[in-house]
Amino acid sequence: MASDDIWILGIKMTKFGKHPDKDTVDLAAEAAMAALADGGVTMRDIGVLAAGCLMEANSGMGQRLQKQIGQTGIPVYNVANACATGATALRTAIMAVKAGECDMGLAVGVEKLAGAGLLGGGGTPKTDGKTWTPKGRFGAVAPTDGRVGTDAMPGTFAQVGMEYGHKYGGATFELFARISEKNHSHSTLNPLAAYSKRFTLDEIMNDMMIAYPNTRPMCSANCDGAAAAVVVSDAKLKTLSGEQQRRAIKVSASVLTSDPWQEACQVLPDVNTLTRIAATQAYEKAGIGPEDLDLVELHDCFATAELVHYDNLQLCPEGGAVDFFESGAPWRDGTTPVNVSGGLQSKGHPIAATGIANIWEVCHHLRGEAGDRQIEGAKVGLAHVIGLGSACGVHILERAAA
Amino acid sequence: MTNQIPLVDYLVLGDEPHLVAHECTACGARFFDRRNACASCFATEFRDVPIGTHGEVRSFTIVTLAAPGVPVPFVAAVVDCDGTSVRANLINVEPDPEHVALGMKVRLATYSLGTDDDGVEAIGYGFEPQ
Numbered sequence: 001m002a003s004d005d006i007w008i009l010g011i012k013m014t015k016f017g018k019h020p021d022k023d024t025v026d027l028a029a030e031a032a033m034a035a036l037a038d039g040g041v042t043m044r045d046i047g048v049l050a051a052g053c054l055m056e057a058n059s060g061m062g063q064r065l066q067k068q069i070g071q072t073g074i075p076v077y078n079v080a081n082a083c084a085t086g087a088t089a090l091r092t093a094i095m096a097v098k099a100g101e102c103d104m105g106l107a108v109g110v111e112k113l114a115g116a117g118l119l120g121g122g123g124t125p126k127t128d129g130k131t132w133t134p135k136g137r138f139g140a141v142a143p144t145d146g147r148v149g150t151d152a153m154p155g156t157f158a159q160v161g162m163e164y165g166h167k168y169g170g171a172t173f174e175l176f177a178r179i180s181e182k183n184h185s186h187s188t189l190n191p192l193a194a195y196s197k198r199f200t201l202d203e204i205m206n207d208m209m210i211a212y213p214n215t216r217p218m219c220s221a222n223c224d225g226a227a228a229a230v231v232v233s234d235a236k237l238k239t240l241s242g243e244q245q246r247r248a249i250k251v252s253a254s255v256l257t258s259d260p261w262q263e264a265c266q267v268l269p270d271v272n273t274l275t276r277i278a279a280t281q282a283y284e285k286a287g288i289g290p291e292d293l294d295l296v297e298l299h300d301c302f303a304t305a306e307l308v309h310y311d312n313l314q315l316c317p318e319g320g321a322v323d324f325f326e327s328g329a330p331w332r333d334g335t336t337p338v339n340v341s342g343g344l345q346s347k348g349h350p351i352a353a354t355g356i357a358n359i360w361e362v363c364h365h366l367r368g369e370a371g372d373r374q375i376e377g378a379k380v381g382l383a384h385v386i387g388l389g390s391a392c393g394v395h396i397l398e399r400a401a402a
Numbered sequence: 403m404t405n406q407i408p409l410v411d412y413l414v415l416g417d418e419p420h421l422v423a424h425e426c427t428a429c430g431a432r433f434f435d436r437r438n439a440c441a442s443c444f445a446t447e448f449r450d451v452p453i454g455t456h457g458e459v460r461s462f463t464i465v466t467l468a469a470p471g472v473p474v475p476f477v478a479a480v481v482d483c484d485g486t487s488v489r490a491n492l493i494n495v496e497p498d499p500e501h502v503a504l505g506m507k508v509r510l511a512t513y514s515l516g517t518d519d520d521g522v523e524a525i526g527y528g529f530e531p532q
Contacts, residue, residue: 121468121472122471132407132522138411139412139436141524146472146473149489152465155465158463159461159478166505173499209467211464212463213463261441263486266434268461
Protein backbone atom coordinates (compact mmCIF):
# COMPACT_ATOMS: atom_id res chain seq x y z
CA MET A 1 0.00 0.00 0.00
CA ALA A 2 1.22 3.44 -0.87
CA SER A 3 2.04 5.88 1.88
CA ASP A 4 1.01 9.51 1.78
CA ASP A 5 4.62 10.51 1.18
CA ILE A 6 5.31 13.11 -1.48
CA TRP A 7 8.40 12.90 -3.68
CA ILE A 8 10.29 15.33 -5.82
CA LEU A 9 10.44 13.64 -9.19
CA GLY A 10 12.16 16.30 -11.23
CA ILE A 11 13.79 19.59 -10.29
CA LYS A 12 15.99 22.20 -11.97
CA MET A 13 17.26 25.72 -11.58
CA THR A 14 18.52 27.96 -14.34
CA LYS A 15 21.87 29.64 -14.15
CA PHE A 16 21.41 32.59 -11.80
CA GLY A 17 22.81 35.92 -12.97
CA LYS A 18 22.07 38.37 -15.74
CA HIS A 19 19.75 37.20 -18.52
CA PRO A 20 19.13 40.39 -20.53
CA ASP A 21 17.96 38.39 -23.54
CA LYS A 22 15.25 36.50 -21.66
CA ASP A 23 12.01 37.63 -20.02
CA THR A 24 10.50 36.08 -16.90
CA VAL A 25 8.38 33.65 -18.94
CA ASP A 26 11.48 32.50 -20.85
CA LEU A 27 13.27 31.75 -17.60
CA ALA A 28 10.22 30.08 -16.04
CA ALA A 29 9.76 27.97 -19.18
CA GLU A 30 13.42 26.95 -19.18
CA ALA A 31 13.23 25.80 -15.56
CA ALA A 32 9.80 24.16 -15.90
CA MET A 33 10.65 22.21 -19.05
CA ALA A 34 13.96 21.13 -17.55
CA ALA A 35 12.23 19.95 -14.37
CA LEU A 36 9.68 18.00 -16.41
CA ALA A 37 12.47 16.41 -18.48
CA ASP A 38 14.43 15.68 -15.30
CA GLY A 39 11.40 13.82 -13.96
CA GLY A 40 10.75 12.04 -17.26
CA VAL A 41 7.23 13.48 -17.59
CA THR A 42 5.38 16.10 -19.65
CA MET A 43 2.76 18.78 -18.99
CA ARG A 44 0.18 16.07 -19.82
CA ASP A 45 1.08 14.32 -16.55
CA ILE A 46 0.77 17.42 -14.40
CA GLY A 47 -2.46 17.96 -12.45
CA VAL A 48 -1.75 21.26 -10.78
CA LEU A 49 0.53 24.23 -11.41
CA ALA A 50 1.67 26.68 -8.73
CA ALA A 51 3.72 29.64 -9.88
CA GLY A 52 5.30 32.67 -8.32
CA CYS A 53 7.00 35.84 -9.54
CA LEU A 54 6.97 38.42 -6.78
CA MET A 55 7.73 41.47 -8.89
CA GLU A 56 4.98 40.44 -11.35
CA ALA A 57 2.66 39.09 -8.68
CA ASN A 58 -0.55 40.18 -10.39
CA SER A 59 0.48 39.13 -13.89
CA GLY A 60 -0.84 35.57 -13.94
CA MET A 61 2.62 34.03 -14.28
CA GLY A 62 1.22 30.48 -14.18
CA GLN A 63 -1.11 31.02 -17.12
CA ARG A 64 1.51 33.01 -19.05
CA LEU A 65 3.85 30.07 -18.57
CA GLN A 66 1.20 27.55 -19.66
CA LYS A 67 0.73 29.46 -22.90
CA GLN A 68 4.39 28.81 -23.72
CA ILE A 69 4.85 25.25 -22.46
CA GLY A 70 1.46 23.57 -22.44
CA GLN A 71 -2.19 24.55 -21.82
CA THR A 72 -3.97 21.52 -20.46
CA GLY A 73 -6.74 23.13 -18.43
CA ILE A 74 -5.35 22.21 -15.01
CA PRO A 75 -5.87 24.51 -12.01
CA VAL A 76 -3.25 27.23 -11.62
CA TYR A 77 -2.38 28.90 -8.35
CA ASN A 78 -0.42 32.12 -8.67
CA VAL A 79 1.22 32.70 -5.32
CA ALA A 80 3.09 35.57 -3.69
CA ASN A 81 4.69 35.31 -0.26
CA ALA A 82 7.68 37.66 -0.30
CA CYS A 83 11.00 35.78 -0.34
CA ALA A 84 9.18 32.56 0.56
CA THR A 85 7.20 32.67 -2.71
CA GLY A 86 9.04 29.72 -4.28
CA ALA A 87 8.64 27.55 -1.21
CA THR A 88 4.98 28.55 -1.09
CA ALA A 89 4.49 27.49 -4.72
CA LEU A 90 6.14 24.15 -3.99
CA ARG A 91 4.09 23.67 -0.85
CA THR A 92 0.90 24.50 -2.77
CA ALA A 93 1.67 21.76 -5.29
CA ILE A 94 2.54 19.36 -2.47
CA MET A 95 -0.73 20.11 -0.66
CA ALA A 96 -2.76 19.48 -3.81
CA VAL A 97 -1.09 16.11 -4.34
CA LYS A 98 -1.30 15.24 -0.67
CA ALA A 99 -5.02 16.11 -0.68
CA GLY A 100 -5.51 13.62 -3.48
CA GLU A 101 -6.66 16.21 -6.01
CA CYS A 102 -4.08 14.95 -8.47
CA ASP A 103 -1.02 12.72 -8.41
CA MET A 104 1.53 15.08 -9.89
CA GLY A 105 2.13 18.81 -9.56
CA LEU A 106 4.51 21.44 -10.93
CA ALA A 107 5.85 24.40 -8.97
CA VAL A 108 7.75 27.25 -10.60
CA GLY A 109 9.40 30.37 -9.23
CA VAL A 110 10.99 33.07 -11.36
CA GLU A 111 12.31 36.59 -10.96
CA LYS A 112 14.22 39.18 -12.94
CA LEU A 113 16.07 41.38 -10.51
CA ALA A 114 19.47 42.04 -12.09
CA GLY A 115 20.34 45.66 -11.37
CA ALA A 116 17.29 46.13 -9.15
CA GLY A 117 19.25 47.79 -6.37
CA LEU A 118 17.94 48.26 -2.88
CA LEU A 119 14.69 46.50 -2.01
CA GLY A 120 12.15 47.83 0.45
CA GLY A 121 12.03 51.31 1.82
CA GLY A 122 11.41 54.73 0.40
CA GLY A 123 7.71 55.20 0.89
CA THR A 124 5.54 57.73 -0.82
CA PRO A 125 7.16 61.15 -0.86
CA LYS A 126 5.12 64.17 0.08
CA THR A 127 3.52 65.17 -3.20
CA ASP A 128 1.91 68.55 -2.67
CA GLY A 129 4.68 69.90 -0.46
CA LYS A 130 2.27 72.47 0.98
CA THR A 131 0.64 71.17 4.13
CA TRP A 132 1.56 68.43 6.57
CA THR A 133 -1.25 65.87 6.33
CA PRO A 134 -1.39 62.75 8.51
CA LYS A 135 -1.66 59.59 6.46
CA GLY A 136 -1.74 55.86 7.03
CA ARG A 137 -1.89 53.74 10.15
CA PHE A 138 0.70 55.85 11.98
CA GLY A 139 -0.85 59.15 10.97
CA ALA A 140 2.50 60.12 9.49
CA VAL A 141 2.89 63.54 7.88
CA ALA A 142 6.04 62.48 5.99
CA PRO A 143 7.63 59.18 4.91
CA THR A 144 8.93 57.38 7.98
CA ASP A 145 11.69 55.40 6.22
CA GLY A 146 14.91 57.01 7.41
CA ARG A 147 13.12 59.09 10.05
CA VAL A 148 11.68 56.30 12.16
CA GLY A 149 14.17 53.53 11.55
CA THR A 150 14.69 51.86 8.20
CA ASP A 151 12.33 50.00 5.90
CA ALA A 152 15.07 48.70 3.59
CA MET A 153 16.16 45.09 3.80
CA PRO A 154 19.90 45.45 4.55
CA GLY A 155 19.28 47.54 7.67
CA THR A 156 16.34 45.47 8.80
CA PHE A 157 18.35 42.26 8.72
CA ALA A 158 21.39 44.03 10.14
CA GLN A 159 19.27 44.75 13.21
CA VAL A 160 18.16 41.13 13.32
CA GLY A 161 21.79 40.04 13.65
CA MET A 162 22.74 42.84 16.03
CA GLU A 163 19.80 41.96 18.26
CA TYR A 164 21.19 38.43 18.50
CA GLY A 165 24.54 39.92 19.47
CA HIS A 166 22.90 42.01 22.16
CA LYS A 167 21.19 38.93 23.58
CA TYR A 168 24.07 36.48 23.46
CA GLY A 169 27.26 38.45 22.70
CA GLY A 170 30.10 37.73 20.33
CA ALA A 171 28.39 38.89 17.15
CA THR A 172 31.01 41.30 15.82
CA PHE A 173 31.34 42.93 12.42
CA GLU A 174 34.24 40.56 11.72
CA LEU A 175 32.22 37.48 12.64
CA PHE A 176 29.43 38.45 10.25
CA ALA A 177 32.02 39.14 7.55
CA ARG A 178 33.54 35.70 8.09
CA ILE A 179 30.13 34.10 7.51
CA SER A 180 30.07 35.89 4.17
CA GLU A 181 33.64 34.76 3.49
CA LYS A 182 32.47 31.15 3.91
CA ASN A 183 29.58 31.48 1.49
CA HIS A 184 31.63 33.24 -1.17
CA SER A 185 34.27 30.54 -0.79
CA HIS A 186 31.62 27.85 -1.25
CA SER A 187 30.30 29.57 -4.38
CA THR A 188 33.54 28.97 -6.29
CA LEU A 189 32.38 25.38 -6.80
CA ASN A 190 28.92 26.31 -8.08
CA PRO A 191 28.74 26.92 -11.85
CA LEU A 192 25.11 28.12 -11.56
CA ALA A 193 25.90 30.85 -9.01
CA ALA A 194 25.53 34.46 -10.11
CA TYR A 195 28.89 35.24 -8.50
CA SER A 196 31.52 32.60 -7.85
CA LYS A 197 34.39 34.78 -6.73
CA ARG A 198 36.27 34.16 -3.52
CA PHE A 199 36.65 37.22 -1.28
CA THR A 200 39.22 37.69 1.46
CA LEU A 201 37.98 38.82 4.84
CA ASP A 202 39.66 42.19 4.27
CA GLU A 203 37.92 42.61 0.94
CA ILE A 204 34.54 41.88 2.51
CA MET A 205 35.06 44.21 5.47
CA ASN A 206 36.46 47.04 3.38
CA ASP A 207 33.86 46.87 0.63
CA MET A 208 31.11 49.46 0.44
CA MET A 209 29.08 49.60 3.65
CA ILE A 210 25.36 49.25 2.97
CA ALA A 211 23.92 49.01 6.48
CA TYR A 212 26.38 48.33 9.28
CA PRO A 213 27.49 45.63 9.77
CA ASN A 214 26.46 44.45 6.27
CA THR A 215 28.83 45.49 3.49
CA ARG A 216 27.91 44.88 -0.14
CA PRO A 217 29.25 41.28 -0.43
CA MET A 218 27.37 40.46 2.77
CA CYS A 219 24.05 41.25 1.06
CA SER A 220 22.11 38.88 -1.17
CA ALA A 221 22.76 39.44 -4.84
CA ASN A 222 19.84 40.67 -6.93
CA CYS A 223 19.84 38.63 -10.13
CA ASP A 224 17.68 36.82 -12.68
CA GLY A 225 16.78 33.18 -12.42
CA ALA A 226 14.13 30.51 -12.18
CA ALA A 227 13.65 27.11 -10.60
CA ALA A 228 10.97 24.48 -10.92
CA ALA A 229 10.04 21.17 -9.35
CA VAL A 230 7.73 18.28 -10.19
CA VAL A 231 6.18 16.56 -7.18
CA VAL A 232 4.51 13.17 -7.26
CA SER A 233 2.47 11.00 -4.91
CA ASP A 234 3.94 7.81 -3.52
CA ALA A 235 1.35 5.69 -5.33
CA LYS A 236 2.10 7.29 -8.69
CA LEU A 237 5.85 7.06 -8.19
CA LYS A 238 5.53 3.31 -7.69
CA THR A 239 4.13 3.03 -11.23
CA LEU A 240 7.11 4.86 -12.74
CA SER A 241 10.45 3.46 -13.91
CA GLY A 242 13.19 2.20 -11.64
CA GLU A 243 15.39 5.11 -12.67
CA GLN A 244 12.68 7.64 -11.80
CA GLN A 245 12.16 5.95 -8.43
CA ARG A 246 15.89 5.84 -7.74
CA ARG A 247 16.38 9.55 -8.39
CA ALA A 248 13.22 10.66 -6.60
CA ILE A 249 13.80 12.60 -3.39
CA LYS A 250 11.43 12.17 -0.49
CA VAL A 251 9.82 15.28 0.97
CA SER A 252 10.00 14.21 4.59
CA ALA A 253 8.58 17.50 5.80
CA SER A 254 7.05 20.54 4.12
CA VAL A 255 6.15 23.33 6.50
CA LEU A 256 5.03 26.90 6.06
CA THR A 257 4.55 29.27 8.99
CA SER A 258 3.77 32.93 9.56
CA ASP A 259 4.97 34.95 12.51
CA PRO A 260 2.97 34.55 15.72
CA TRP A 261 2.60 37.78 17.70
CA GLN A 262 5.60 38.63 19.86
CA GLU A 263 6.18 41.78 21.87
CA ALA A 264 8.43 43.55 19.36
CA CYS A 265 7.39 41.89 16.11
CA GLN A 266 5.65 44.95 14.70
CA VAL A 267 8.66 47.10 15.55
CA LEU A 268 11.39 44.93 14.07
CA PRO A 269 10.28 41.87 12.10
CA ASP A 270 10.73 38.76 14.21
CA VAL A 271 12.28 36.26 11.81
CA ASN A 272 13.24 33.96 14.66
CA THR A 273 10.05 32.64 16.19
CA LEU A 274 8.38 31.48 12.97
CA THR A 275 11.61 29.85 11.77
CA ARG A 276 12.06 28.04 15.07
CA ILE A 277 8.44 26.83 14.94
CA ALA A 278 8.75 25.73 11.30
CA ALA A 279 11.96 23.83 12.04
CA THR A 280 10.47 22.15 15.11
CA GLN A 281 7.40 21.07 13.13
CA ALA A 282 9.57 19.83 10.27
CA TYR A 283 11.85 17.77 12.51
CA GLU A 284 8.82 16.23 14.19
CA LYS A 285 7.14 15.38 10.90
CA ALA A 286 10.31 13.93 9.42
CA GLY A 287 11.33 12.08 12.55
CA ILE A 288 14.75 13.59 12.02
CA GLY A 289 16.87 15.79 14.24
CA PRO A 290 19.20 18.62 13.28
CA GLU A 291 22.16 16.34 14.06
CA ASP A 292 21.05 14.04 11.22
CA LEU A 293 21.36 16.73 8.53
CA ASP A 294 24.13 16.27 5.97
CA LEU A 295 23.61 19.76 4.54
CA VAL A 296 21.48 22.85 5.05
CA GLU A 297 20.55 25.59 2.64
CA LEU A 298 19.29 28.45 4.78
CA HIS A 299 18.09 31.95 3.94
CA ASP A 300 21.27 34.02 4.18
CA CYS A 301 19.69 37.09 2.59
CA PHE A 302 22.33 38.94 4.63
CA ALA A 303 25.31 37.65 6.59
CA THR A 304 23.59 38.92 9.73
CA ALA A 305 20.62 36.66 8.99
CA GLU A 306 22.63 33.47 8.56
CA LEU A 307 23.90 33.68 12.14
CA VAL A 308 20.46 33.78 13.73
CA HIS A 309 19.17 30.92 11.61
CA TYR A 310 21.88 28.54 12.88
CA ASP A 311 20.07 28.97 16.15
CA ASN A 312 16.50 29.11 14.80
CA LEU A 313 17.00 25.88 12.83
CA GLN A 314 18.46 24.38 16.01
CA LEU A 315 21.78 23.49 14.38
CA CYS A 316 23.30 24.63 17.69
CA PRO A 317 22.11 24.99 21.28
CA GLU A 318 20.05 28.12 21.95
CA GLY A 319 22.37 31.12 22.07
CA GLY A 320 25.22 29.11 20.57
CA ALA A 321 25.30 30.37 16.98
CA VAL A 322 28.60 32.22 17.35
CA ASP A 323 30.29 29.15 18.83
CA PHE A 324 28.72 27.00 16.11
CA PHE A 325 30.29 29.17 13.43
CA GLU A 326 33.62 29.43 15.27
CA SER A 327 33.78 25.61 15.42
CA GLY A 328 33.89 25.47 11.62
CA ALA A 329 30.68 23.41 11.55
CA PRO A 330 28.93 25.28 8.71
CA TRP A 331 31.89 25.13 6.29
CA ARG A 332 31.53 22.49 3.57
CA ASP A 333 34.00 20.21 5.36
CA GLY A 334 32.36 20.83 8.74
CA THR A 335 29.84 18.79 10.68
CA THR A 336 26.77 20.63 9.32
CA PRO A 337 27.63 22.24 5.98
CA VAL A 338 25.51 25.36 5.47
CA ASN A 339 24.98 27.01 2.09
CA VAL A 340 27.43 24.95 0.07
CA SER A 341 25.74 26.52 -2.98
CA GLY A 342 27.26 29.85 -1.99
CA GLY A 343 23.99 31.01 -0.50
CA LEU A 344 22.03 34.07 -1.50
CA GLN A 345 25.09 36.27 -1.05
CA SER A 346 26.88 34.70 -4.02
CA LYS A 347 24.53 32.25 -5.74
CA GLY A 348 22.06 35.13 -5.91
CA HIS A 349 18.50 35.77 -4.83
CA PRO A 350 15.94 35.97 -7.65
CA ILE A 351 13.23 36.14 -5.03
CA ALA A 352 10.52 33.72 -6.15
CA ALA A 353 13.08 31.25 -7.54
CA THR A 354 15.03 31.00 -4.30
CA GLY A 355 12.63 28.77 -2.39
CA ILE A 356 12.81 26.09 -5.09
CA ALA A 357 16.46 26.62 -6.05
CA ASN A 358 17.64 25.84 -2.54
CA ILE A 359 15.64 22.61 -2.65
CA TRP A 360 17.28 21.80 -5.98
CA GLU A 361 20.66 22.29 -4.33
CA VAL A 362 19.81 19.83 -1.57
CA CYS A 363 18.33 17.32 -4.04
CA HIS A 364 21.41 17.64 -6.23
CA HIS A 365 23.58 16.42 -3.34
CA LEU A 366 21.13 13.74 -2.20
CA ARG A 367 21.16 12.33 -5.73
CA GLY A 368 24.95 12.37 -5.73
CA GLU A 369 24.95 14.63 -8.78
CA ALA A 370 26.61 17.75 -7.35
CA GLY A 371 29.98 17.21 -9.00
CA ASP A 372 32.87 19.18 -7.52
CA ARG A 373 30.85 20.47 -4.62
CA GLN A 374 29.19 17.14 -3.75
CA ILE A 375 28.82 16.53 -0.02
CA GLU A 376 29.85 12.89 -0.02
CA GLY A 377 27.22 10.42 1.08
CA ALA A 378 24.57 13.06 1.73
CA LYS A 379 21.31 11.38 2.71
CA VAL A 380 19.29 14.12 4.45
CA GLY A 381 19.11 17.85 3.90
CA LEU A 382 17.08 20.87 4.94
CA ALA A 383 16.08 23.92 2.93
CA HIS A 384 14.85 27.10 4.59
CA VAL A 385 13.53 30.40 3.30
CA ILE A 386 11.98 33.38 4.94
CA GLY A 387 10.00 36.20 3.44
CA LEU A 388 9.50 39.33 5.47
CA GLY A 389 6.03 39.99 6.62
CA SER A 390 6.60 37.12 7.44
CA ALA A 391 6.48 33.66 5.89
CA CYS A 392 8.89 30.82 6.57
CA GLY A 393 9.24 27.64 4.54
CA VAL A 394 11.19 24.64 5.78
CA HIS A 395 11.54 21.45 3.76
CA ILE A 396 13.39 18.33 4.87
CA LEU A 397 14.47 16.06 2.03
CA GLU A 398 15.75 12.49 2.03
CA ARG A 399 17.42 10.29 -0.51
CA ALA A 400 15.38 7.30 -1.68
CA ALA A 401 16.17 4.23 0.44
CA ALA A 402 16.91 2.06 -2.59
CA MET B 403 4.90 76.94 19.42
CA THR B 404 1.28 75.84 19.28
CA ASN B 405 1.42 75.48 15.52
CA GLN B 406 3.08 72.09 15.49
CA ILE B 407 2.15 68.66 14.23
CA PRO B 408 3.87 65.42 15.15
CA LEU B 409 5.56 63.32 12.46
CA VAL B 410 3.46 60.38 13.63
CA ASP B 411 0.25 60.38 15.63
CA TYR B 412 1.76 58.36 18.49
CA LEU B 413 4.15 61.20 19.30
CA VAL B 414 2.65 63.60 21.85
CA LEU B 415 4.18 67.08 21.76
CA GLY B 416 4.11 69.72 24.47
CA ASP B 417 6.31 70.42 27.47
CA GLU B 418 7.21 66.76 27.92
CA PRO B 419 7.16 65.08 24.54
CA HIS B 420 6.53 61.34 24.73
CA LEU B 421 5.18 58.41 22.77
CA VAL B 422 1.85 56.73 23.39
CA ALA B 423 0.88 53.16 22.56
CA HIS B 424 -2.50 51.54 22.11
CA GLU B 425 -2.58 48.89 24.81
CA CYS B 426 -4.97 45.98 24.56
CA THR B 427 -7.18 46.09 27.66
CA ALA B 428 -7.44 42.31 27.63
CA CYS B 429 -3.84 41.13 27.29
CA GLY B 430 -1.67 44.23 27.54
CA ALA B 431 -0.11 43.93 24.09
CA ARG B 432 1.05 47.33 22.85
CA PHE B 433 0.85 48.75 19.35
CA PHE B 434 1.72 52.08 17.77
CA ASP B 435 -0.50 51.92 14.70
CA ARG B 436 -4.26 52.28 14.19
CA ARG B 437 -5.79 48.95 15.20
CA ASN B 438 -8.63 46.75 14.06
CA ALA B 439 -8.11 44.21 16.81
CA CYS B 440 -5.33 42.85 18.98
CA ALA B 441 -2.84 40.72 17.06
CA SER B 442 -2.09 38.77 20.20
CA CYS B 443 -5.54 37.97 21.68
CA PHE B 444 -8.01 39.37 19.09
CA ALA B 445 -9.78 41.66 21.56
CA THR B 446 -10.94 45.01 20.26
CA GLU B 447 -10.62 47.42 23.17
CA PHE B 448 -7.52 49.51 23.66
CA ARG B 449 -6.42 52.29 25.96
CA ASP B 450 -3.66 54.78 25.27
CA VAL B 451 -0.66 54.44 27.56
CA PRO B 452 2.39 56.70 27.74
CA ILE B 453 5.73 55.10 26.93
CA GLY B 454 8.76 55.86 29.07
CA THR B 455 11.13 58.35 27.48
CA HIS B 456 14.30 56.56 28.58
CA GLY B 457 15.50 53.27 27.23
CA GLU B 458 18.27 51.00 26.11
CA VAL B 459 19.42 50.23 22.56
CA ARG B 460 18.54 46.61 21.87
CA SER B 461 19.61 46.62 18.25
CA PHE B 462 20.84 49.10 15.67
CA THR B 463 22.20 49.50 12.20
CA ILE B 464 23.95 52.40 10.53
CA VAL B 465 22.31 52.88 7.16
CA THR B 466 24.66 54.22 4.52
CA LEU B 467 22.67 53.26 1.43
CA ALA B 468 18.95 54.04 1.36
CA ALA B 469 16.11 54.65 -1.04
CA PRO B 470 16.27 57.87 -3.11
CA GLY B 471 15.34 60.88 -1.01
CA VAL B 472 16.28 59.30 2.30
CA PRO B 473 19.30 61.17 3.73
CA VAL B 474 22.20 58.97 4.89
CA PRO B 475 23.92 58.06 7.06
CA PHE B 476 21.45 57.52 9.87
CA VAL B 477 21.22 55.13 12.78
CA ALA B 478 18.09 52.95 12.91
CA ALA B 479 17.45 51.21 16.16
CA VAL B 480 15.13 49.28 18.42
CA VAL B 481 14.95 50.91 21.83
CA ASP B 482 13.68 49.00 24.84
CA CYS B 483 11.70 51.47 26.95
CA ASP B 484 10.86 49.59 30.15
CA GLY B 485 9.80 46.49 28.25
CA THR B 486 8.10 48.21 25.32
CA SER B 487 10.10 48.05 22.11
CA VAL B 488 10.17 51.27 20.11
CA ARG B 489 11.37 51.79 16.58
CA ALA B 490 13.38 54.96 16.17
CA ASN B 491 16.44 56.66 14.80
CA LEU B 492 19.28 57.43 17.16
CA ILE B 493 19.97 61.15 16.86
CA ASN B 494 22.46 63.67 18.20
CA VAL B 495 25.17 61.01 17.99
CA GLU B 496 27.92 60.36 15.45
CA PRO B 497 26.64 57.64 13.10
CA ASP B 498 29.57 55.28 13.45
CA PRO B 499 30.24 52.08 15.41
CA GLU B 500 32.60 53.92 17.76
CA HIS B 501 29.79 56.12 19.06
CA VAL B 502 26.81 53.79 18.91
CA ALA B 503 26.69 50.57 20.93
CA LEU B 504 24.30 47.82 21.90
CA GLY B 505 22.98 48.40 25.40
CA MET B 506 23.59 52.14 25.17
CA LYS B 507 21.27 54.22 27.40
CA VAL B 508 19.21 56.73 25.43
CA ARG B 509 16.36 59.19 25.90
CA LEU B 510 13.65 60.59 23.67
CA ALA B 511 14.42 63.80 21.79
CA THR B 512 12.54 65.76 19.17
CA TYR B 513 13.57 67.79 16.15
CA SER B 514 11.98 69.91 13.46
CA LEU B 515 11.20 68.59 10.00
CA GLY B 516 10.37 72.06 8.70
CA THR B 517 7.34 74.26 8.26
CA ASP B 518 4.57 73.97 5.68
CA ASP B 519 2.76 76.72 3.76
CA ASP B 520 0.34 77.25 6.63
CA GLY B 521 3.20 77.86 9.05
CA VAL B 522 2.78 74.47 10.73
CA GLU B 523 5.98 72.91 11.93
CA ALA B 524 6.31 69.10 11.81
CA ILE B 525 8.16 67.57 14.75
CA GLY B 526 9.90 64.21 14.58
CA TYR B 527 11.38 62.08 17.32
CA GLY B 528 14.47 60.03 17.92
CA PHE B 529 16.54 58.83 20.84
CA GLU B 530 19.80 60.48 21.91
CA PRO B 531 22.53 59.28 24.29
CA GLN B 532 21.72 59.92 27.95
